[in-house]
Amino acid sequence: MPRFRFLAPALLALALCGAPAIASAQSFSDTQRGEIETIIKNYLLAHPEVLEEVSAELSKRQTAAEAEKHEAAVVRNAQAIFSSPRGVTVGNKDGDVTFVEFFDYNCGYCKRAMTDMLELMKSDSRLKVVLKEFPVLGPGSVEAAQVAVAVRMQDPAGKKYLDFHQKLLGGKGQADKARAMAAAKDVGVDMAKLEKDLASPEVRATLEENFKLAEDMGMNGTPSYVIGKQVVIGAVGVDSLKEKIGVARCGKAIC
Structure with missing residues (x-):
């Protein structure tokens, strides 16, 4: 597991964003995927504020997308x-x-x-x-x-x-x-x-x-x-x- 630990922030970002590379990756073995999932879980438990940051960013993007949709309808x-x-x-x-x-x-x-x-x-x-x-x-x-x-x-x-x-x-x-x-x-x-x-x-x-x-x-x-x-x-x-x-x-x- 230690050999994957440095990947935790990047893997977390990819996982939370629903990156196709994570969802469809075939290059990891079942054991490796289990280790990665554990790393992500432990990282979130140690840094729960990350979820707040992700939620805030998601809300910001949704608000911007809704505003663009409204503006197009007004025009x-x-x-x-x-x-x-x-x-x-x-x-x-x-x-x-x-x-x-x-x-x-x-x-x-x-x-x-x-x-x-x-x-x-x-x-x-x-x-x-x-x-x-x-x-x-x-x-x-x-x-x-x-x-x-x-x-x-x-x-x-x-x-x-x-x-x-x-x-x-x-x-x-x-x-x-x-x-x-x-x-x-x-x-x-x-x-x-x-x-x-x-x-x-x-x-x-x-x-x-x-x-x-x-x-x-x-x-x-x-x-x-x-x-x-x-x-x-x-x-x-x-x-x-x-x-x-x-x-x-x-x-x-x-x-």
């Missing part, structure tokens, strides 16, 4: 993400950074995320915000999203939509058609036109577009965001969102 779908007429644009329509949020009216985390979004709009006059309905939490969410799309259809400027959005998402209880209709009425929407627009193919087309985008970008929950070329999943908080905006704007967290 591929850029027009539909940032400029689709089926999104609701608020904030600075000519802003230098576009902040896109996918949300569900029954998502508790989206309530906090709405506060984050409003704070960002208030503090960053150069931010363009696009809202996209992504109803993943059941029939009530779908009904509320359908009403939201119909509100957008008669409010190109997005002002009434934003009022509606805050009222419905900030309200108590489960969102559904009845609550969404009540919120629409409260903000002064033309209810007769709203009923007519609810039957429009545009409602279905909007939600289908949003779901297709979310699927292609690997979004599996709400809220989810696209900021520049970055995909962000989850309610990460306003400070983290500001950092992402900074990266999109000037390549670093603080410009």
Whole structure:
């Protein structure tokens, strides 16, 4: 065994990386392979911090690979993400950074995320915000999203939509058609036109577009965001969102 001991770090690295040379090696006898396995085991027991280093490196590489995958999806779908007429644009329509949020009216985390979004709009006059309905939490969410799309259809400027959005998402209880209709009425929407627009193919087309985008970008929950070329999943908080905006704007967290 001593004649193999100097190989321990290299063999360990190869073994943990799944190197084909180790997996398919035919040059070692059964006895030699047993000795090598023992060396690796003893090395790990003596230096368990190596596993932490390997795990950290693996996580780093996986994160980088996921970021590359997200960036490619954003580039591929850029027009539909940032400029689709089926999104609701608020904030600075000519802003230098576009902040896109996918949300569900029954998502508790989206309530906090709405506060984050409003704070960002208030503090960053150069931010363009696009809202996209992504109803993943059941029939009530779908009904509320359908009403939201119909509100957008008669409010190109997005002002009434934003009022509606805050009222419905900030309200108590489960969102559904009845609550969404009540919120629409409260903000002064033309209810007769709203009923007519609810039957429009545009409602279905909007939600289908949003779901297709979310699927292609690997979004599996709400809220989810696209900021520049970055995909962000989850309610990460306003400070983290500001950092992402900074990266999109000037390549670093603080410009």
